[in-house]
Amino acid sequence: MQSPALDRPTAASWTTSFITRIHRYKALMLRRWWIPLLTICLGLFVQAWLIYQTPPQFLSTSKMMLAGKLNIAQSAVYSEDSLNFYGTQIQLMQSAEVRRSAEALVRAQHPELQPVKIDITVNQKPRTSIFDLQAIGSTPDYTQAYLNAVMQKYLDFKKGMREDQGHNVTTAITEQLIQVEKDLRNAEDEMLDFQKQNNIGFIQEEGNSAAAYLVRLNQQYAMLKTEYDLLEKLDLDQNLDRSQAASTSPQTGASPAAGEVPLQGMPFSDVGPEGEYLKAKQNVQLLKADRDTLARDLRPRHPKIIRLNDEIAKQESLIQLFRADAVEKLATRRTSIGKQMENLQENVKEWETKALDLSQRLAVFNRLKGKVDRLKILYERLTTNLKEVGVSQVVDGGDQVSIMEQATMPISVRPGLLKSLLIGLGIGAFAGIGILLLLDRIDDRMASLSEFQNHFSENVIGQIPREKTKGRVTLLQPDDARHIFAESYRNIRSSIFFMPYEGPRPKTLLVTSAVPNEGKSTISANLAITFALSGAKTLLIDGDLRRGAQREAFDISSKIGFAEVLKGEVNWQEVVVPTAYPSLFVLPRGQALSQPSEHLLRDTTDRLIQDLYLHYDYIIIDSSPVLAADDTTSLAPKIDATLFVVRLSYTSARLTKKSLDLLYNRQVNVPGVILNYVDTSLPEYYYYQYSEYYNTPPPAQEDRHGVPAPALHANGHGNGQTPAHINRPQSS
Template sequence: MSLPTSQLPAGTSAINRVRVQGIRYVYLLKKRWWVLVLLLSLGLCIGAWTAMQQPPAFRSSGRMMVAGQLRLGDNAAAYSEELMNFFGTQIELMQSAAVLKGAETRVHALHPDLPVEQVKVVVGQLPKAAIFVMNVYAKSPAYASAYVDALMDEYMAKKKEMRQTSGESAAVAIQEELVRLEKDMKLEEEEMHGFQQKNNIGFLKEDGNSAATYLSILNRRLDELKTEFNLLQRLDIDQTLDRTPSVATGAEGQLNRMDSLAGAPGPLAEYLKVKQAINQLKADRQEFLQTLKPKHPAVVALDEQIAKNEAMLGTYKQLGQDAITSRRGAIKTQIESLDDNIKTWETKALDLAKRVADFDKIKSKIERTKVHYDRLNGQLRSMDVYKNLAQDTVLILEHATKPEQIQMELNKLLLIGGFGGLALGLLVLFVLDKMDDRIGSFFEFRERFPEPLLGQVPRELTKAGLDLLASNDPRHALLESFRTLRSSIIFLPIEGARPKTILVTSATPGEGKTTIAANLAITFAFSGARTLLVDADLRLGRIAKAFKIESELGLSDVLRQRTHWREVIVPSSTPNLSILPRGKTLPHPAEHFLGKVTDQLLQEVYAEFDYIIFDSPPVMAADDVLSLSPKIDGTIFVVRFSTSSARRSRTAINLLVQRQANLLGIVCNDVRLAESEYGYGNYYQYSAYRENADSEPLEPLPR
């Protein structure tokens, strides 16, 4: 069953639309390919006729080749051209209006007896060769030949003129640049003289070197003082006096200055002497204690001397500590003084370096300007020499050939005629497609009709009308399609009772509704169901003719109450299938369908049969089906490929829905087997199995 368009996955609508349109165009080309062939042939014929009407023309050709050039060194001022697009540029120049006009003037000057003609110039390049070919088409051979030579000469003259103009422009530009450079050099030299007057370059460099040396000495002295200051902060007086004097350089030289404090006269020296005396007295006391007692007068005298010296030691220690503090303060003052001195000299050194750099910059600028001046001056002198040399990159290889007569633009006119005919054919097909809204393929049907798809009846290639199904019908695909349709009706996804009365209709005549109604009734009968086929097309019904029924009585007589329906029912050759033919035509069947007789008929046959199939007239032909369909359990709408109009079918379906008809779905008729979703044509082995199987009686379908 087909899904509505709204239930399709996102994004498939646009893809399907393109696919459907493409398939429709393919079918259109297969069906109307002769339109393209006819218009293409017509276009070629018109092109050939137009070419034959053209006056005869003559063609003369000349050849030019790209030649090498003599280069006079890298500094030679040679005329050059952009090489990447060289050939395309030269071809455009050869075909330019100025060159063509000059060639025409040159022909008139050299050959005044030749009348001026309209010519066509085609310039090309030989493949894999640096050779240009000039083709000139004219009405007279003499003018074609003369124009070729004039065109090549005019091109060479134009190139020379361009070269001279370019050379003169370049020389003027170089001279202007030289004048500007001379002014720049004069200003730069004046700037250097002014700088030298204010600054002695020799003294600047010497002072700069001296300042750098003196800054190095000051920095080294500053490092030494900082080292000494740090030692005075970290060592106490005893650590200072206990150090052994040594000779050192660098940072250790500062320690020697600390040693000098202990050896110089003053508190530190006295402190050191008293400390050494105490140590000596203590040593003597230890010797006395080895032989004398602690209370011995000599030992007691030593103890008193030791106590006296220790008291003196404390006084000298305080004085020594004050001396170290004073020394540290003096060093700090020296460090600060050195910092100020270093900053002053750094400023002076930077100023000297800046003035030296300014001098070097002025000098470098003068040298660069001079080099540029010398190079341009050399190029200007070389240009005068190079002007006398041939710089033509393109030379004449062959002059005008002997003119030959040709048919002017035959291939072009044929090509134009062919493309024009093809385009016209495509346009005609496009217009026909827009005017024709018939459903051409199953993909197009799925795009335009979201209603459920009940079945697909395949196309049968027959010369006469389609024969009705038989019990052992060899048309396997056709038989299986109606079995599928029967299953779709029996197992409809609906709640409540299944439809027993089914009406088959279509939009317009000729869409196969009668054949489908008859074969559907036969298929229900094959399953064992009691089936009644009613011909409700009371205007042009053909059920009686299809089943070869000769009775003149039928539904029309029942509706006019001239007979009972049981008396006009005709059994068919198919078991379980009965036929209620049309009878005589009625002028206004819709009034009868709205009457109570129709309601009573439906009630009675509903109880007698399992399925009642109604073949009704087309919806767009009369109001009959719109009056009958609301009283029927379900309606099947038939769409025939390549016949049914999509617009009319949609209108008919909308009318059925508006009249409260229960539309069960759509049946596609005349479907190509290649398009069918069921693939009936791929399983013929089941047909052979069916033919060989034993025939068994069937049980009636569930009701």
């Protein structure tokens, strides 16, 4: 018979593996809790012994506080960085300079004291301006004197810092004041020399007059430039109209506003070319008007019209003569205005040069005066700062730390006691955890399905949960309240019934394990009960001929059984015992045999198994552990299938592998492994985490023997396949 070809389950997710590993460490801690406890106690003991061997230390304390600050109406006050003030003071109190000065002071004041190493600790009390100082040393007198010296030298150091800073500032201000005074004297002399060479009052007055005159010249030039451009761009008639309009407009005698362009193009008069020109134009217009009036009534050749035409021609000739004279006069005026503009340009250039010179001399004077004023202000400021620094040195208005309490009388202490004990605790805990991890690496016992699958490729046909009961586990009952426990055996039964096989399905099943106390006998009994409850006629044989336990499990009084059958002393039908479970029969062990393997290898054993085939649907044999004796390896090759039991957190992977190798070497068919004592709290056992589903089962119909009927058909399986015992006639 060939083993079923099943695929190995896929690997669990990393979260499942991680939680499984945590459960493994938890179980290891529960088993080996005394190891970390022992290492922690040892670490604490060692640290306590080291502390006891350390010489006693003496502690002296004192306090310093930040005193009030005297506010003075001046800015030259010594101060420090307020943001990091307290941290700076703590570091200063613990600085090497202050400690060296304190050692020298103690040596000078108390030469009889022997110097020892002192540890100084400074802390600021929360939400206060008070410093707590602690000194720890091996001699009480020196410790107290040293702490007082540290506070005194700290104050002296800060006072020296203020004095040095004040002296440096005073020196710097004095040097700068001397330089400023020298520069001020030179600037005043330079300004005095300039005033001697230049009349500043005259320069200012002359500069103002030159600027006003220059403005008037520019205005005149602008007016002439405008007139010149108009005379050039406008014709004679336009200029005469502009001049006539300017002359006929009402005049008040006031001069044109600044920037206003006059409207006259040329001087207008009633006499002269321009007057005659305008009169002639008017006469022509009058004559033309008369001619037009007569032309309405008279013929063009009428003497009056001819006379008017002659007059018009005469006047037009005069207009041309007068026009030529007026144009010549207009050109003469444009030329005159151009000459005036040239003259104004020369005057503007001359006065601009003069005004620029006056402005430059006035600017030089203002620059010299401004320099003198700035130097005077700087001199006064430096003088004020120098006075303020002197007042600050006398009054000392900066942040001042003073002694609040002198050093107290030293008391004997054990410094670092808690720290040392915590170190011992930590070292002991780490050592214990390290030993546990080392043991876990050495210990190859499997604690979960995933760990089993990491070591073996065998198919797992069922997992029996761990029962939280003391002593022997009771057998299954038809209406067992242990729903998950009973369901796990039903799961194994279904796996055996419907496991894919090539050839006839197995009828004889041998249950074994690697070492004793893995639960194979209990599994054999409960598995036989589960088979019988499905309606299959089942025989349970106690094949552990050395330490069989089925007789006590089923409370059988007969003391003969399988051993006597193997020796040929009795027929097997005479020693088979019925049980309280319908369809379940038990063949007890009988008397213990010293060499069972010799009887199991005989042909009579083969004939016995063949005879049992004809009378029972399933035969389950509880055999001895593989590594305990040779009984199982002698009997298993004669059996259809062997179920191998592995107890989690108990069986070594190395022993399990060795046992399976022994079975495989003897051509034993091992279709699967049953995992016993499973911790159902692990996340990979989701199948067992729905116990509430089984708490209130619906009422089930019972057959005539009082056995609950399966849900779908008589064998309790619902996929349409029928176990072998359904199709065969059953023996009585």
